[in-house]
Amino acid sequence: MTTARLPLFPLNAVLFPGLVLPLNVFEERYRAMMRELIEIDEDEPRRFVVVAIRDGRETAPTAVGMPDTIAAAAPVERAPADGFGPDPIQTFHRVGCVADAAKIRERADGSYEVLATGTTRVRLLSVDASGPFLTAEVEELPEDPGAAEGGDSPTDEAGALAEGVLRAFRSYQKRLAGASERSLTTGADLPDDPSVVSYLVAAAAVLDVPSKQRLLQAPDTATRLREELTLLRKETAVIRHLPSLPATDLTRDPTYPN
Numbered sequence: 001m002t003t004a005r006l007p008l009f010p011l012n013a014v015l016f017p018g019l020v021l022p023l024n025v026f027e028e029r030y031r032a033m034m035r036e037l038i039e040i041d042e043d044e045p046r047r048f049v050v051v052a053i054r055d056g057r058e059t060a061p062t063a064v065g066m067p068d069t070i071a072a073a074a075p076v077e078r079a080p081a082d083g084f085g086p087d088p089i090q091t092f093h094r095v096g097c098v099a100d101a102a103k104i105r106e107r108a109d110g111s112y113e114v115l116a117t118g119t120t121r122v123r124l125l126s127v128d129a130s131g132p133f134l135t136a137e138v139e140e141l142p143e144d145p146g147a148a149e150g151g152d153s154p155t156d157e158a159g160a161l162a163e164g165v166l167r168a169f170r171s172y173q174k175r176l177a178g179a180s181e182r183s184l185t186t187g188a189d190l191p192d193d194p195s196v197v198s199y200l201v202a203a204a205a206v207l208d209v210p211s212k213q214r215l216l217q218a219p220d221t222a223t224r225l226r227e228e229l230t231l232l233r234k235e236t237a238v239i240r241h242l243p244s245l246p247a248t249d250l251t252r253d254p255t256y257p258n
Helices: 028-038 154-177 194-204 209-216 221-240 247-251
Strands: 003-011 020-025 047-052 095-106 112-128 135-140
Touching: 003 028, 003 095, 003 112, 020 028, 028 095, 028 112, 047 112, 047 135, 047 209, 095 209, 154 194, 154 221, 194 209, 194 221, 209 221
Parallel strands: 003 047
Antiparallel strands: 003 135, 020 112, 047 095, 095 112, 112 135
């Protein structure tokens, strides 16, 4: 199994392969990470790992909108004061996603605007909090189509599940946005690769972080698609009984501050 040591970027969010992640980087430890990444030639991947935080709180003590106090804090070697504890890996979910920062732009105030794309799922093996920013040793998780049922090939079954998930997703979108059927995305505009479908739907559905994390770490594509089918049917049934939802706010892509 391929392993690597990469910078680690914890978030209260889940990144999926193939999906775009906008970031607003203002804390010093993550500025240091971006300063190192920006030194990499643009023709080479500027890779870091995005991982969801287990307990739902940001690991850094600086809150959103507050002054950046990290730069004036105690030296880096006092890592436990940063809230990571004696074993930092316990703070995070073990499965994350490698991100490739295609765009890193430094602002006048020293913060960074970053646009990254998820590439590959990885499992955290260890986390090091002793440097200016977190790093992690990770191993790549291959995407398996999944075991087949009823004599079908794994690829055929995943394809059939993907078609069912797309139908359920259109119904979910319709209920969520209150749109007419003809205004929804048509099948010709959606991907036909089952794994791509599974990640796209997982990212687009309005789900909490634990639900998205379960989808990310599903052992194979077929398992992820089955779970999505269950979730979409459940969510669509719930939405059907609600008078209205702020669909624009729910479906707008967020920019994640660190």
